[in-house]
Amino acid sequence: MEKVEVNPLFAESLECPVCYDFYDPPIYFCQNGHSLCHRCTKVSKPCPLCRAPLTQNLRNYSLENILEKVTVPCKFAGCNESITLSERSNHLKNCKFNNNLNCIECESSEENLIMHLIKVHDYKEIIMHDSGGLRSFSGPQESWLRDTEWPKGVWKFGKNNLIVRALSCSGIFHIYLYRIEREPVSVKLSLDLEDCQFGFKGKLPHISDYLEKSPEPHFNCDVNLLLEKFVKRHEDDEDILRLWIKVSK
Structure with missing residues (x-):
């Protein structure tokens, strides 16, 4: 197998187009192939990119498999752990250094809950x-x-x-x-x-x-x-x- 070189913009392809955070599995996609993390499928019934119907019947297992292979450091000051993107959401919720608030709509951990509610959940x-x-x-x-x-x-x-x-x-x-x-x-x-x-x-x-x-x-x-x-x-x-x-x- 040839050597793989990762483009510096690779991380952007792992961001959900609705919440602009890393995808949080399970990941679903519309009939045109646009992916959303499971939290955002609850608030975006039509696909936000092409307006095609969006259901939880089409699962993006390939992207989920990639998230299991990519690691990132915890974003909270004081925590030195590195976690895979597939486990990131659970880690952030339970991290002892987490002083963020959980969203009452999608339970994501948010540094700025107010802006999250306004932009993502239409408050x-x-x-x-x-x-x-x-x-x-x-x-x-x-x-x-x-x-x-x-x-x-x-x-x-x-x-x-x-x-x-x-x-x-x-x-x-x-x-x-x-x-x-x-x-x-x-x-x-x-x-x-x-x-x-x-x-x-x-x-x-x-x-x-x-x-x-x-x-x-x-x-x-x-x-x-x-x-x-x-x-x-x-x-x-x-x-x-x-x-x-x-x-x-």
């Missing part, structure tokens, strides 16, 4: 005043009357970043809030009319709590009450109903 970034402001949840009437998961977001309060997830389930509207930073953060969510006031006030759990145990909503309300008292027609589109919630620190 909406919302910049707010340090003291808070009004935040809205909008959708057509049928979305309020059925089980619905609302668009996920990142609320930025100055130096604080909050993960926000909202859903309607069995006639109840829930909001889940988690802080990214280690220092405690307290917030208040409120809906206030003369004859009806309620909301949430308290310290927020850390994002790691989301992964370690079943989350409890930090705000919930009967959807029918919201529709009767608080939800209004969108000023630019009468088919859209909008709920405004006051948020403060």
